[in-house]
Amino acid sequence: ISVEYDLVGYMFDSELNQMMKDLVPVLEDLEKWQEGDIGEEQYRETVTKFKSKWFKRRKCDIEELVNEVFENKKQELLKELEYMGDK
Incomplete structure (x- = not known):
């Protein structure tokens, strides 16, 4: 996933770097869900975990x-x- 390689660690801001790192599993599960490797429920759980941490x-x-x-x-x-x- 390009976010992992292109953005994680390169945001010049420690909090944004962490947010990008936390976003990678969301993007990975999105791809897996769209390819049929996991169900929507697992993807939504990953999204909820990310949003709970970052969006409050x-x-x-x-x-x-x-x-x-x-x-x-x-x-x-x-x-x-x-x-x-x-x-």
Whole structure:
């Protein structure tokens, strides 16, 4: 994986170097999942472990993001309906 060879240890920042190192297993599991060598569940577990360490998100943060995306999509679709008229 190119991140491992191209970025780990070359970020000129110790925290970013560690983050890149921690990202490598995520990318490896992504590749394995896409190739059918592991299941999606194992990939998602690896992603969750990475996110828990680096993003410190809480469930309510994710729910808020989901609600925002849904609301934006709803408004976009309603705007499209306005152009259709009432035929």
